[in-house]
Amino acid sequence: MTRPIPLLLAALAIALPLSLLAGRVWLDPFADLPANALIILTELRLPRAILAVTLGAGLGAAGAAMQGYLRNPLADPGLFGIAPGAALGAVLSFWTGWASTGWALPLFALTGAAGAMALLTLIAGRSGSVMLFTLAGMMIASLAGALMSLAISLSPTPFALSEIVTWLMGALTDRSWNDVLFAVPLTMAGIAVLWVAGRSLDALSLGEAAARSLGVDPRRLQLLMIAGVGLTVGAGVAAAGIIGFVGLIVPHLLRRFTDRRPSSLIVPSALAGALLLLVADCLCRVLPMASELRLGIALSLLGAPFFLGLLLRMRRGLA
Amino acid sequence: MSLAAQNLSLTGRLNGVSLTLNPGEVTAICGPNGAGKSSLLSCLAGLLEPARGALALDGAPLNTLTPRERARALGYLPQQGEVAWDLSVETLAGLGRLPWSAGIAADRAAVEAALTALDLEQFRARPMSQLSGGEQARALLARVLAGEPRWLLADEPLANLDLAHQLALLRQFRTLAGQGAGVVLVLHDLAQAMNHADRVVVLDGGVIAADGSPDVALSEAVIARVWKVQARWLGDPGQRALAT
16 A cells, blocks of 8 residues: 555655756865855755656645545646735736845735635535535636736736746756745645545545545545645645646556555655656756756656546546 | 434424334335435434434433544434545554554454455455445445444445345344344345344334334334325235235
8 A cells, every 4th residue: 555655765765865956056075075065065056956856746735635526537637726826916916016025925825825725615615515515626727817818918027027927937056945835834734634535535535425425525635635735735836836747647647656555656646746746847957958948848748648548548547 | 212202393304203223133224215214313323413303322422422422323324325535445444443543453353243244355455446236235234343333324335236136135123133233224125124124214204104013113004194105915924025
């Protein structure tokens, strides 16, 4: 059941220190280090690696929980509209010009995520119905997307426009300890909430009626999902912009190595998400390109063909 | 020790249904389509809140129990036996232990007992997708039994099963009742209800049309009145067949 966990932990233990060495300036521990090596390590690479691990873990866990909640292997944390909500908040911080002042950007993004979470809670109401909840999430995602486009089209300056577009692509470039400071506790809290929801998600594998007959309170489960996905995805978007596909790919790849209960997939997905984002971010750093490849783009380039493969396999299964 | 409904009403589905179910009995709920059978079962399982009326388990109002207390007492087998992920039989049965926090050893013993009772030991590691329809139905029932409920409420558990599997499941229900559990089944097949139930409750248009021993509640007169079908019972008691 927990077979992948030790393996993934070992892989992370190897990849994390290695990731600190990779980048435009390669740090060779067996050769003379450049004078600014310490600064590169502590101020640039370490916060970046910690963020990659944290956000990857959050996205992986949220993806596993979402697929369990919607009982669908194609579900993604973005479906609840929380990521677009957070992105809208961030876009507004650029739009108003406050993004450059201290904590404004993450605060705006987290407020956007919280707004989406509150709307979801209000719309889904007391029913606890998964379908109603999903439709509400899709509506919020579409509304936030439209408002984002509006903000972009009415962008006050070309500079703000370029900042918004670049930020939306998702990246961990130039992130600092400030980002670590808010993203790590929020994401960890979110993963803990999703872990608590695990048993109820297991019961939901049998359908809503059977889950309720097993003592699951659908309303409580819904609130746990809003809080868990909201915290992980909201913190992720606030720190790094939109990073897609991690939450889709990772649980899907790992499911076969677990007993397939949603609860036994959450922790391995968190670990694998952390590993995937860490490795992908390293690759973005070291690829010989004029400017660094944006992490969000890299993962979409990886994720889209994967998604297509998944669909084709499902089609074969249906044929 | 009873499961009782008092003047149960649910808009458009049930209208003043009162009955007291006894443990150790197999009770069949029968009736034409849309009579309110599944609604009644869902109310009895605590899954549907009635618009009016009250439900009680051992004299205590059902809605005063916590969801987990209710889940430990009442096992519910839905009509649609869906399982979202391709779980193994053993993992599926283990889900029945979710309302309990009795420790790993007790959970394992209960799952083991359920698998043995349904003759599923050899399939324990097999994913649901690799089982036949009959084996899947047994695995889904094993999930309920692993929860060691005092009441088993099953919505059309024999649908889509061949005759041999229907009889095997009915024998299982009889064994459970023999062990003191209350068994309530929604059944469409009137002959199965006649031959295998201790008591039959016939619903029609959301009200109880007949309630009693199978001979009484499923008499030819009741069938004519409720199902609008002229039918005749053939054969000996316990092996009756319905001729139309």
